[in-house]
Amino acid sequence: xxxxxxxxxxxxxxxxxxxxxxxxxxxxxxxxxxxxxxxxxxxxxxxxxxxxxxxxxxxxxxxxxxxxxxxxxxxxxxxxxxxxxxxxxxxxxxxxxxxxxxxxxxxxxxxxxxxxxxxxxxxxxxxxxxxxxxxxxxxxxxxxxxxxxxxxxxxxxxxxxxxxxxxxxxxxxxxxxxxxxxxxxxxxxxxxxxxxxxxxxxxxxxxxxxxxxxxxxxxxxxxxxxxxxxxxxxxxxxxxxxxxxxxxxxxxxxxxxxxxxxxxxxxxxxxxxxxxxxxxxxxxxxxxxxxxxxxxxxxxxxxxxxxxxxxxxxxxxxxxxxxxxxxxxxxxxxxxxxxxxxxxxxxxxxxxxxxxxxxxxxxxxxxxxxxxxxxxxxxxxxxxxxxxxxxxxxxxxxxxxxxxxxxxxxxxxxxxxxxxxxxxxxxxxxxxxxxxxxxxxxxxxxxxxxxxxxxxxxxxxxxxxxxxxxxxxxxxxxxxxxxxxxxxxxxxxx
Ligand code: HEM
Numbered sequence: 001x002x003x004x005x006x007x008x009x010x011x012x013x014x015x016x017x018x019x020x021x022x023x024x025x026x027x028x029x030x031x032x033x034x035x036x037x038x039x040x041x042x043x044x045x046x047x048x049x050x051x052x053x054x055x056x057x058x059x060x061x062x063x064x065x066x067x068x069x070x071x072x073x074x075x076x077x078x079x080x081x082x083x084x085x086x087x088x089x090x091x092x093x094x095x096x097x098x099x100x101x102x103x104x105x106x107x108x109x110x111x112x113x114x115x116x117x118x119x120x121x122x123x124x125x126x127x128x129x130x131x132x133x134x135x136x137x138x139x140x141x142x143x144x145x146x147x148x149x150x151x152x153x154x155x156x157x158x159x160x161x162x163x164x165x166x167x168x169x170x171x172x173x174x175x176x177x178x179x180x181x182x183x184x185x186x187x188x189x190x191x192x193x194x195x196x197x198x199x200x201x202x203x204x205x206x207x208x209x210x211x212x213x214x215x216x217x218x219x220x221x222x223x224x225x226x227x228x229x230x231x232x233x234x235x236x237x238x239x240x241x242x243x244x245x246x247x248x249x250x251x252x253x254x255x256x257x258x259x260x261x262x263x264x265x266x267x268x269x270x271x272x273x274x275x276x277x278x279x280x281x282x283x284x285x286x287x288x289x290x291x292x293x294x295x296x297x298x299x300x301x302x303x304x305x306x307x308x309x310x311x312x313x314x315x316x317x318x319x320x321x322x323x324x325x326x327x328x329x330x331x332x333x334x335x336x337x338x339x340x341x342x343x344x345x346x347x348x349x350x351x352x353x354x355x356x357x358x359x360x361x362x363x364x365x366x367x368x369x370x371x372x373x374x375x376x377x378x379x380x381x382x383x384x385x386x387x388x389x390x391x392x393x394x395x396x397x398x399x400x401x402x403x404x405x406x407x408x409x410x411x412x413x414x415x416x417x418x419x420x421x422x423x424x425x426x427x428x429x430x431x432x433x434x435x436x437x438x439x440x441x442x443x444x445x446x447x448x449x450x451x452x453x454x455x456x457x458x459x460x461x462x463x464x465x466x467x468x469x470x471x472x473x474x475x476x477x478x479x480x481x482x483x484x485x486x487x488x489x490x491x492x493x494x
Pocket of ligand 1: 278
């Protein structure tokens with residue numbers, strides 16, 4: 001028992017500093033969960049670039065020197081494995097038990113449909129769905145242009161979640177409704193209902209992942225899981241129109257591998273959460289930073305106008321809807337920098353690998369550390385690099401051109417201790433587990449901002465309102481959410 005509680009573990013020669021915390025077995029679990037960023041900052045100050053801490057019976061070695069990330073991210077799976085930890089987590093939060101080759105299948109479908117040429121189709125699908133949702137119920141030229149008011153977080157998350165969901169999981173077939181307007185209405189209603197339920201689940205998510213939900217909330221999480229398995233079931237999804245290849249290929253590959261249908265239904269929930277849980281909150285921060293930084297707003301607006309003009313498009317009264325293509329979205333260096341800067345400030349995943357055999361980890365100072373089999377190695381890029389003032393001067397500040405060179409091209413040279421960094425911001429993670437949807441996600445964010453700026457004028461209800469703090473409960477899970485919403489108003493420009 002004492003062994004299990006970690007009482008006998010001592011630091012051995014060449015091992016990183018060991019800090020077990022004061023509570024047996026739990027170690028620092030409570031501090032870590034309460035505020036991961038604040039806690040790790042304290043540990044980094046106390047122990048330096050590498051240290052081992054106890055969290056809920058496991059020993060985690062955190063590496064905080066970004067010049068030393070390479071060996072961890074690139075280490076062979078036989079020694080540092082990501083899958084075991086991920087499998088336990090997805091079983092707990094989605095009820096999904098993965099099959100053989102699961103990760104390979106995900107990579108294959110994502111490379112084909114969410115990157116490169118695959119993005120041409122996805123951009124078009126996203127465009128159609130965004131316009132269906134954004135331009136409905138906001139008045140028209142014939143009617144008075146009325147201001148609408150909403151919470152900016154609620155509005156952005158709602159629109160981007162629903163459009164992204166419809167673009168990936170498909171639309172209601174027109175033939176079931178007789179005409180396209182009725183089918184579009186069905187898409188709006190159905191996606192609104194799904195978003196409402198998803199937000200309930202989203203709020204429970206961090207405590208569900210840490211397995212610390214009280215019984216009542218646990219029941220609610222169970223109810224929600226079942227509801228999603230049903231709403232997203234393979235039977236219902238395959239009846240849709242315009243389903244993305246990302247969904248159909250993954251379904252087909254798993255069916256070929258003999259995965260039963262009820263497990264495929266659960267997999268759909270995993271895909272929904274992975275694809276829709278981060279982009280909506282990121283779009284909120286993006287619009288808010290623009291509204292609070294007029295020079296950034298001006299630079300992005302000018303870029304949007306230029307790209308539209310170069311493609312012979314214009315938003316005008318009674319004019320056609322704009323059609324933003326993948327090619328047009330490749331010509332926006334300013335907006336790219338704004339997206340990168342937004343994610344640097346608000347995306348904060350933890351990367352975790354299980355140590356499969358004893359190994360030596362060499363860090364950038366040249367020193368080698370012994371890491372024990374059975375432990376875990378972790379990186380939290382938010383405090384380690386995204387907020388490092390040496391890498392990003394005045395890291396708390398939003399600087400829209402931080403990722404632009406003086407000649408207006410993309411900047412990717414950042415340094416620490418005089419050495420160039422490969423990993424200078426890591427919103428998508430890195431290595432084998434890097435987010436496979438990152439190109440589609442950036443596209444979605446850019447499309448949303450592009451359409452907001454083209455179709456609407458919008459402002460904060462209280463222009464003096466400060467940018468809200470980050471909710472500390474979600475550190476480690478991807479894009480952060482604010483502690484509270486901010487009211488804004490918007491209306492059609494023409
Ligand atoms: C701003 C938006 C997004 C952010 C910040 C983000 C970030 C991340 C991060 C940090 C990971 C985990 C990396 C790791 O474990 O090391 C991840 C995984 C994943 N993301 Fe994203 N993501 C975003 C949007 C998307 C979108 C739009 C899609 C799909 C359309 C997507 C699909 C996935 C999938 C399927 C995984 C699991 C990959 C695996 O199991 O290896 N993500 N994402």
